[in-house]
Amino acid sequence: MKCSISLAALASLLSFFGASAGQNLTNGANSTSCSFATQDDGSYYSVVGIQGTGVHPRMELRKLEKNAEMWNLFIQAFAAFQAMDQNDKLSYYSISGIHGAPFTTWDNVNGTGAKTGYCPHESNVFSTWHRPYLALVEQILHERAIEIANSFPEGESRRTYQETAKKLRIPYWDWAMDPPDSAEGCMPASLRRTTATVTLPNGTVSEIPNPLYQYKFHPRKPDDWTLLTEAGYPFYAWDTTVRSPPQGYVNNATSDNDVANQIFTKQQASNRDMLYKLLTVYQPFNEWSNNANGGKIGSIETLHDGIHNSFGGNMGIVMASAFDPVFYFHHINVDRLIAIYQKRYPDTFVEAAKLAKATYVWATDSTIDTTTPLAPFHMNADGDMWTSTTVRNWKSFGYTYPELEGNPSNESLTLQINRLYKPATxxxxxxxxxxxxxxxxxxxxxxxxxxxxxxxxxxxxxxxxxxxxxxxxxxxxxxxxxxxxxxxxxxxxxxxxxxxxxxxxxxxxxxxxxxxxxxxxxxxxxxxxxxxxxxxxxxxxxxxxxxxxxxxxxxxxxxxxxxxxxxxxxxxxxxxxxxxxxxxxxxxxxxHNITGNPPAAAISNTSTILSSAQASIETAVVSGLASSASTSVYTASEPGGIAGTSRVRASSNRAVSTRRGTATAALSTVTDAPDAPNQTTIVEVVNGSTRTRVETEIVYVTMTVAG
CATH class of the missing domain: 2.60.310 (Hemocyanin; Chain: A, domain 2)
Structure with a gap:
């Protein structure tokens, strides 16, 4: 039997079988299913990951999907997580809000109150802060999975799902590796389908809204988005999270996941190349892990930023990004890459540094080091917080990654990196x-x-x-x-x-x-x-x-x-x-001589700018005019003006060389004018005088003057 079911109906069905998608269960240290931590009796919530079931690998999303029972349990658990009452401290909505909007206190941890969320982007603890954050999400997901497993009828089916729940970890999406199926593209189909097929505990095969596709707000809370609304972002009007909206940031924006897949497929080779350099060219951890500390070849945070921006929508604005389900599969992959780096370069880690950007609890210029509490994540009910030192060993949260199982040698790890990410050239x-x-x-x-x-x-x-x-x-x-x-x-x-x-x-x-x-x-x-x-x-x-x-x-x-x-x-x-x-x-x-045809700046269609430079440069034409207009003389004022230099880069496109007033003709074909089709301009300099013919009214030209 196959039917369709809403997330609310799924939660009701789970309740019928004895589990509520919104309740907080007591820590079952002596449970026959597993041991896991939930809300303590004290003031603080203990973030411990998954304890008592062993250390199991987080799997790549597409590999997890091939495991029928685990995938079935994962989809239902993630749906149940999303269905939790948004006012619950442990709900998907509340936990997503830790990262940014609605800029409220979580687990009684206050601070500066800066409207940026708790997450320390552009910080030496960018990587380590996300580790307990993701462990918290995995912990709640595990609780939902146990509830669902316990709802199957007694017998072999229940035992199978209980054992599966013990091993279930949040999967990662590897956006850098060559797609296993080139026809599918870089973005797994499981992230793009609007529905998912599941087998419920009562044996019913159902189509449910795919919890990996989007998060549906229930209800939408416009007041939680006030800061972003004032900045021109219409998240207050969106009933669901949105990816790659063709309309841009407008009230009625919709997702286009097929375009998102095309973008990631196009970007994949560059992402792989950047990642390969990051994993094989040594940089100290403080440089490698974040944008703020001077890494010469980039950082894992820079690469991470590109994934966010490529999605646009919620993912493209840091304060709204964690509500999109893909945020978690992306960040699990980033944590995986951090763990691989840690294994490859075990002697470098977080060093003290000034905070470049304020967070909800830390002020700008605060000194952050390995002992700084990673707010708001508590280790226990007494209020002790995780630090970079205590999260250094990822296995303490009950997970590892396929490449790191069995404590591989550096040589073996290099082999895996080469097979996964080595560019063709x-x-x-x-x-x-x-x-x-x-x-x-x-x-x-x-x-x-x-x-x-x-x-x-x-x-x-x-x-x-x-x-x-x-x-x-x-x-x-x-x-x-x-x-x-x-x-x-x-x-x-x-x-x-x-x-x-x-x-x-x-x-x-x-x-x-x-x-x-x-x-x-x-x-x-x-x-x-x-x-x-x-x-x-x-x-x-x-x-x-x-x-x-x-x-x-x-x-x-x-x-x-x-x-x-x-x-x-x-x-x-x-x-x-x-x-x-x-x-x-x-x-x-x-x-430095290769300027890269930088983006253009429009210059008035009625002027020719004639500029005098110092030293050996006498005359340069940096733009043209309409053929019917008369010539006027101006002082060079465009960005890149030539005063005191021997080189001019005024607006854009082709480079034109001149030598002390000798004649040079240049053909400039404009390809980036926003207000007109391609335009052709001929600019000629002859012994200090000019003759200009312009085919269209707006001209974009770059002039390089070499002395």
Missing amino acids: NGLVNSTVGSPMARSRNGTNATTDALDWYCEVNMPSDIQMSYSVRAFLGAPSNNSKDWPLDPNYVGQVASLAGPQAKSNVTITANIGLTQKLMDKFKAGELKSLEKSVVQEYLEREFYWRVQRVDLTQISHSELPAGLNVTLMSVPVHLPDSELEVPVWTGVFDYH
Whole structure:
């Protein structure tokens, strides 16, 4: 028999079988099913994870789905968790609210009251804080699973589900690995289906609302979203969480999970490349784990931010993100990667640092170290809190990960990292050194010296909104909404933020270009892998753009002060064995002459700007005018003006060189003008005079003046 059932009906049915999805059960230390902690008689709730059942692995979402009994129990337990009374301290709603909105006290832990939630983003304890948070979610989910297992009829069925409940842990979604099924894409179908099929304890096969697809507020509480409403985000009007809304942040926004899947599938290779570098190029824990402490190649938090921003909707604003179910499967994966890093580099961990961004309990510039309480998570009813020291061993919460079972050697762990995440291309081999092809994951090329290419991004996070810097090899679409799926798109560096999320942090991270360059070489667009040829190609074809989380463009005039993008290359030694990783063998070579055709700034359609520079520069034209207009002379005032320098970067697109007033003609094809189709402008400089022909009214041009 098969029927449809609502979450409320599911909760009622579980109650009929003797379990309530909303009740707090007593800690059953002598229970025949298992031992788990719930609300203590004291003032505080003990976050202990899952105790008394052994240490079991959190499984990848798609692997868990293949285990019929465990998947059936997991879906029903997650649905029951979501169905809990939102006023219950242990409800899905209340626990999700710990991370951000509605900015209320949890478990009697007060502090500064900053409207940012308890979560310490851009902090040296970003990674360790989430560990007890996720253990709390897993603890409550486990309680729901035990209730459901105990509701099956006595006999073999109940015993099977009771044993299954003991082993059930929250799964992770590995968004970096190659999808097991390329046709399915990077985002598992189980996250995109609106319904889920379950077998209830009474034997009924039912279709229920898929609890992995969204969270339905019951009821919606507009007052809980006041701060975000004032900032222009309409979460108060959303009855459910939303992903990849094509309409943007509007009252009637809807999810488009198919587009989300396309975006993650497109982004997967770049995510894998960034993750591989993070796991194989050593950085101290304080640099590796978060955005605030100066990691040169990026951090796990930076990569984490990109996953949030790629979803948009709730996930794209830090204070609203934890209500989306995918938040937990994403963060379980981040915790897994942190544990893998800890195993690979056991001698580095949290070091004392100043807090860059205030939280609900900590003020900006507070000193945070391994002994700082990870509020609001208590270890016991007496009020002792978890610290980074006490959460260092993830197994103390009753879980581990597949790669870490059996205490693998570092060599064995390296093998697993290579098999999961090693990019197809790790470096471009100079033809003067060896074969023009780089070593592939399955290749046997004996050449070991190559060149790795990156786009380094430095982006301020103190703009109180989530945004991304995107890299392209080839001109991007005119429509910014197309950028995440643009054929020329390479990857992003992202900052996850929100209203009142103030800090003075500048995020540094890299977007790998090597694999995409190899693809261009194979396609015949890049004629050689020689360094000079690659440089010339990048001068023409490298672009970068800046985009808000709602997929609108951040124009040139709106760019955050201090944002810059620079290309660089570094020599790399490619290993001869799957038990080794690539090793950088030289210093970064920054290619400052490659500007990347930065985002444009509109200049009036009735003016030509003539500028005088110091030293050897005499005259430069940085924009054109309508052909019917007369020429006017202005002082250079655009961003990147030339006063005191020998180089101008005014607005965008093609670079035009001049030499002390000698003539140079330039053809500029504009591909990113927001208010007009592609435009062609011819600018000619002849001995200090100008002649300009403009085909359309608005002109976007970049002029580089070389002395």
